[in-house]
Amino acid sequence: MGSESLTLDCLFHIFSYLEAPDLLSAARVNKVWSEAAETASLWRRMCLDRWAFCNIANLTPGEQTWKKYYLHRSKLENRIASGRPSADYICKPMRGHNGQIVGLAYLSDNEHMFDAGKLQSIVCTASTDGTVRAWNVQEVRLTCV
Structure with missing residues (x-):
């Protein structure tokens, strides 16, 4: 049984076990796999699994997709993680509230x-x-x- 005989639903189910880099690789196999890998609910689940709060409205209007949100926010996190404190960024406490x-x-x-x-x-x-x-x-x- 070749990959061409798998339905979109079947591919979607399989892809739900993949991490983002693997999903991006799978999308390059062919048009059907690409379509399955673009499914918004896959990217939404990955976003919500990784971050407690996701504000997709922060993306440019017309480009608000869960995939773009995931890729954008991951890129920002990688930049911060690879940054050098005091050289690339400064962290300072902001006090003034008594509550959360x-x-x-x-x-x-x-x-x-x-x-x-x-x-x-x-x-x-x-x-x-x-x-x-x-x-x-x-x-x-x-x-x-």
Whole structure:
């Protein structure tokens, strides 16, 4: 029995046991395998298995697929993992909440101007203590309470 006799459902079932690199390799076998490997539910499951929270809306509109989300977020994680502390990135604590942080938003855009038009990157956090905080990322200081 050759691979051409396997149905999409059968391929999908087999592919559900594969990790991302293997799934990407399988997609290069032929058109049918490629179609099965592109199944959104496969990539969605991998995303949710790997990360507790996935915000697919962060991708460019029109390109919001679970596969692209998985590949993009994995690439970011690899960059961070291979980065050198203090050379490639700086980690600093952001204190100011008494409760657990339950929401976070990153703002860095021409629409979000602070301090007389000077562009800044801002991280806003919401907490179970009922507070919202805004942090200047460059200076790691509390901007608003």
